[in-house]
Amino acid sequence: xxxxxxxxxxxxxxxxxxxxxxxxxxxxxxxxxxxxxxxxxxxxxxxxxxxxxxxxxxxxxxxxxxxxxxxxxxxxxxxxxxxxxxxxxxxxxxxxxxxxxxxxxxxxxxxxxxxxxxxxxxxxxxxxxxxxxxxxxxxxxxxxxxxxxxxxxxxxxxxxxxxxxxxxxxxxxxxxxxxxxxxxxxxx
Amino acid sequence: xxxxxxxxxxxxxxxxxxxxxxxxxxxxxxxxxxxxxxxxxxxxxxxxxxxxxxxxxxxxxxxxxxxxxxxxxxxxxxxxxxxxxxxxxxxxxxxxxxxxxxxxxxxxxxxxxxxxxxxxxxxxxxxxxxxxxxxxxxxxxxxxxxxxxxxxxxxxxxxxxxxxxxxxxxxxxxxxxxxxxxxxxxxxxxxxxxxxxxxxxxxxxxxxxxxxxxxxxxxxxxxxxxxxxxxxxxxxxxxxxxxxxxxxxxxxxxxxxxxxxxxxxxxxxxxxxxxxxxxxxxxxxxxxxxxxxxxxxxxxxxxxxxxxxxxxxxxxxxxxxxxxxxxxxxxxxxxxxxxxxxxxxxxxxxxxxxxxxxxxxxxxxxxxxxxxxxxxxxxxxxxxxxxxxxxxxxxxxxxxxxxxxxxxxxxxxxx
Numbered sequence: 001x002x003x004x005x006x007x008x009x010x011x012x013x014x015x016x017x018x019x020x021x022x023x024x025x026x027x028x029x030x031x032x033x034x035x036x037x038x039x040x041x042x043x044x045x046x047x048x049x050x051x052x053x054x055x056x057x058x059x060x061x062x063x064x065x066x067x068x069x070x071x072x073x074x075x076x077x078x079x080x081x082x083x084x085x086x087x088x089x090x091x092x093x094x095x096x097x098x099x100x101x102x103x104x105x106x107x108x109x110x111x112x113x114x115x116x117x118x119x120x121x122x123x124x125x126x127x128x129x130x131x132x133x134x135x136x137x138x139x140x141x142x143x144x145x146x147x148x149x150x151x152x153x154x155x156x157x158x159x160x161x162x163x164x165x166x167x168x169x170x171x172x173x174x175x176x177x178x179x180x181x182x183x184x185x186x187x188x
Numbered sequence: 189x190x191x192x193x194x195x196x197x198x199x200x201x202x203x204x205x206x207x208x209x210x211x212x213x214x215x216x217x218x219x220x221x222x223x224x225x226x227x228x229x230x231x232x233x234x235x236x237x238x239x240x241x242x243x244x245x246x247x248x249x250x251x252x253x254x255x256x257x258x259x260x261x262x263x264x265x266x267x268x269x270x271x272x273x274x275x276x277x278x279x280x281x282x283x284x285x286x287x288x289x290x291x292x293x294x295x296x297x298x299x300x301x302x303x304x305x306x307x308x309x310x311x312x313x314x315x316x317x318x319x320x321x322x323x324x325x326x327x328x329x330x331x332x333x334x335x336x337x338x339x340x341x342x343x344x345x346x347x348x349x350x351x352x353x354x355x356x357x358x359x360x361x362x363x364x365x366x367x368x369x370x371x372x373x374x375x376x377x378x379x380x381x382x383x384x385x386x387x388x389x390x391x392x393x394x395x396x397x398x399x400x401x402x403x404x405x406x407x408x409x410x411x412x413x414x415x416x417x418x419x420x421x422x423x424x425x426x427x428x429x430x431x432x433x434x435x436x437x438x439x440x441x442x443x444x445x446x447x448x449x450x451x452x453x454x455x456x457x458x459x460x461x462x463x464x465x466x467x468x469x470x471x472x473x474x475x476x477x478x479x480x481x482x483x484x485x486x487x488x489x490x491x492x493x494x495x496x497x498x499x500x501x502x503x504x505x506x507x508x509x510x511x512x513x514x515x516x517x518x519x520x521x522x523x524x525x526x527x528x529x530x531x532x533x534x535x536x537x538x539x540x541x542x543x544x545x546x547x548x549x550x551x552x553x554x555x556x557x558x559x560x561x562x563x564x565x566x567x568x569x570x571x572x573x574x575x576x577x578x579x580x581x582x583x584x585x586x587x588x589x590x591x592x593x594x595x596x597x598x599x600x601x602x603x
Contacts, residue, residue, distance in 0.1 A: 005379050026431065027382025030479060032499050032525060033335055034471035035380070053476065055468075056379065 001059040004037045012044070012063040015052065019044040019063040019116045028053075044114065045121055065116045067124075072109045080105060082113065082123075093120055101125045103158035104176050125176045130185055131156055132171050139167040149181075197230050287602070298587055298595050301419050305583050306372060308418040309392055312411050318368040318394060323357035325350055325374060329558035332543035333499060334550065337378035339387075349555065350376035353576055354393055355500065356561040359529070362397055362572055363564035370394035372579065383591040384430050384521065384581060387600055395574040401514055401528045404575045405489055408516055408524055409441035412487070412582060419586050429588045430581065432520045438486045443516070446482075447492035455481045464494055482517035490515045500536075501527035512573075523582050526575030533565035 002013060011022045020041040029035040035056040042049045044065065054060070070082035070091060080098060082091045091113065095102050101111070101123045109129070114122040136152035149161040152172075160174055162181045173182040224230050280286070288295045310320060330338035330349035341348040351357075354373040361369050375391045392411075396403055413423050416439050423439045449460040456477040463470050482488050491514045495503055498511030505512075512528030530536050540557055547554045580592040593599025 005381065025382075027380065027385050028475045029335070029380065029385065030471050030475045030522070032333060032497065033474065034468055035335065036472065036475060038476070053472070 002062060003059055004035075004054060004056050007037055007039065007060075012065045013041070014061040014063045015041065018046075019065055019121070023049060044116065063116065065114060065121075067112050067114050070111055070113050072105050072107065072111060074107070075105070082111065085110070091120060093123060097121075098123050100179065101176070103154075103179070104129050104131070104156055104174070106131075106156060127176060128173055128182065129156075129176055130171050131158065131160070131174050133162070133166060133168050136162065136166060136168055139165045197224070197228060295594075295597075298589065299597060301587055302583055302595055305415050305419055305586070306579070308414050309372065309411060309579070312414050313370045313394060313407075316368070316407075318370045319366055321358070321361060321366075321369050321371050323351075323354045323361070323371060323373070325376075327351050327357065327558070329356070329555045329561075331355065332540050332547065332555055332557075334543060334546050334552065337552070338555065339376050339378055347556070352377050353391060355574070355576070356558050358393060358395055358574070359569055359572075360561060360564040362395055363567055363569045367397040367570070368395070381600065386580065386592050386596065389592065389596075390579040392577040392579050393574065395529075395572050397570040397572045399573055400571075401491075401512055401526060401573050404526045404573045405443075405514060405516075406441065408489075408526070408575060408577065409439075409443055409487075411577070412516075412518070412523070413439045413441060415582060416586050419583075425586065427519045427585055427588070429519075429585050429590065430521055430592070431590070432480070434484045434519045437484060437519055439518075444483075444486050444488040445491055446488055448490055448494065449492065451478050451482065451490055460494060464496070467496070479517065479522065480520045482520060484519055487516055487518040487523075490517065498530070498539075499527070500530055500539075502530040502532070514575075518582075518585055521581055521585060522578075523585070524575050524577035526573065528573045529569070529571075531565060531569040531571060533562060536565050537562055 002011065007022060007025045009022055009024065013020050013022065020043055022039055023042050024040040026038045027035065028038050037054045037056070039052050039054070040049055041052055044063075069085045071085055073081045073083050073090070075081070076092075078095050079092045080095065080102070082093060083089070084091065093113075097120065098105075099122070104125045106129065109125060111126070112124040113120050114124070131154040133152045134155050137150050148164055150164055150166075151159050152162045152166060153159055154172075154174070158174070158179065160172065160179060160181050162172065166172065166184065171185040173185055174180065175182050314320070326341045326344060326348040327350075328346065328348060330336075330352050333352070336352045338349040338352050341350060351373065353375050354371050358369055358371060371391075371393050373391050373393060374388060376388050377385075378387060380387055394404075394407065396407075416423050416425050425434075425437045425439055427434045427437055446454070452458050452460055452463065452473070456473050458473065463473060482490065492504075492507075492510045493501075493513040493515075495509055495511050498513060501511040501513040503512065504510045514526050515522055516524045530539075537557070540562075544554050544557070578592075580595050583589070583595040584592050587595060589595050591599070593601065
């Protein structure tokens with residue numbers, strides 16, 4: 001159990017039966033009055049962020065969560081197969097469980113898998129990935145503005161909004177947190 | 189120029205323990221030392237830290253060490269004399285040099301501002317014939333307020349606790365015949381930690397005999413305005429501190445006043461009568477909905493606290509449903525809590541016994557009654573008013589610090 005004085009950013013706790021991480025907290029105490037700990041917490045299953053306030057005598061259940069590194073091996077039907085980098089133990093995760101990360105899976109990619117009570121609940125791909133454009137409208141040579149965007153389909157299945165000058169076959173750096181284009185990778 | 193005059197340039201650090209000029213000065217330096225000529229010595233490598241710091245021909249172990257050198261203007265030379273033995277790499281990650289020097293010496297500049305602020309407070313109060321006092325920090329009773337928890341002190345002959353405020357001892361001084369006293373006291377409150385709280389902090393507490401809350405509120409206005417003038421050169425403060433901000437808070441006295449009931453009606457759509465039976469709900473609504481909206485254009489005094497929250501305040505002589513108590517808010521931050529003090533020894537004892545019972549009922553430690561404090565009231569505490577101001581909070585607001593720890597030499601997480 002955590003006491004209120006244990007609250008820190010990134011602390012993993014159980015609220016209403018679901019695992020949460022503490023995003024922000026503030027100790028609030030009116031002059032000569034009752035103390036509260038006001039928090040913003042993110043649900044690790046849904047990603048939703050909510051505000052919760054606790055009284056100073058409340059305590060919180062510790063969430064048994066753990067992050068381990070896996071590499072992506074292959075896709076088998078609707079299931080994605082990962083391998084633990086130290087023990088080589090295999091893990092099957094469904095496309096649905098992968099969430100947005102499903103758009104960025106590349107062979108051998110290292111991901112962080114979050115477990116709650118030994119069950120995988122989330123996969124975090126590297127912040128930046130390099131993806132190849134397999135389908136997009138032809139590029140306008142000379143239009144170097146990055147203000148106007150067009151959709152491009154990438155080799156992993158993701159659709160990314162890219163600048164007009166991008167052509168099929170080019171390799172782009174993409175931010176997996178936002179799914180946004182970052183820059184063009186010079187082909188060596 | 190004269191031969192025995194040595195001047196320094198560069199961003200290195202020189203500490204000269206002796207007065208100059210003199211012929212062969214010994215100084216302590218930290219940085220790369222070069223003789224520029226013409227009595228000029230260059231010391232490089234103070235900042236930024238990726239510079240190679242040290243003696244030009246030194247072994248690696250000397251990098252960044254304080255080195256004592258002899259400067260010889262007659263020979264136009266520098267000579268290493270001794271050095272402190274290196275025990276850790278420099279600068280050390282998490283070390284004090286980096287912590288104090290980073291962000292263009294932000295911590296050091298805040299400590300300098302803090303010292304200037306404390307001097308300003310002393311000047312303002314001394315000007316009005318207040319006597320600065322220091323009372324003990326380890327006391328026989330730390331106060332019985334149910335919302336405050338004290339640290340035990342072990343190893344003394346009798347049970348002692350660290351003060352949560354110096355109130356009892358300062359009132360004893362008033363009873364003993366000092367009419368105006370102030371103290372910059374270290375206070376200690378267990379389990380209080382956050383951007384606006386530290387378990388150890390500095391409180392300015394001051395008392396005026398034969399005067400009431402109004403005089404204390406005027407003092408408060410003047411002290412805060414003087415701090416802003418001294419440290420920021422203005423009394424219209426743009427604030428970005430302690431998780432709150434304002435474009436311009438006008439600190440010029442007099443500040444606004446609002447009653448607890450008005451503040452609840454204005455900012456939370458409820459009223460004291462409606463909410464009060466449930467004290468816990470009052471504190472929740474007050475801290476979550478009301479406090480964050482108080483005192484943005486100008487600071488505001490919140491007055492007319494319900495009698496049940498009087499603490500050590502007297503009841504209003506003509507309106508006994510209310511306590512003679514005030515709090516000031518600047519930009520959503522409470523900065524002080526003041527009272528027209530309770531001087532009736534019978535009523536005071538009754539309240540403290542009631543607090544003891546409440547603490548027992550809640551399973552909290554029950555601290556003893558301070559009989560010498562009660563004895564002072566029995567002997568005769570003059571009618572008086574007092575105020576306690578969180579100095580670290582006021583400094584943080586004026587200096588734009590994200591937390592009160594940022595205006596301290598070391599916050600509790602750096603110990």
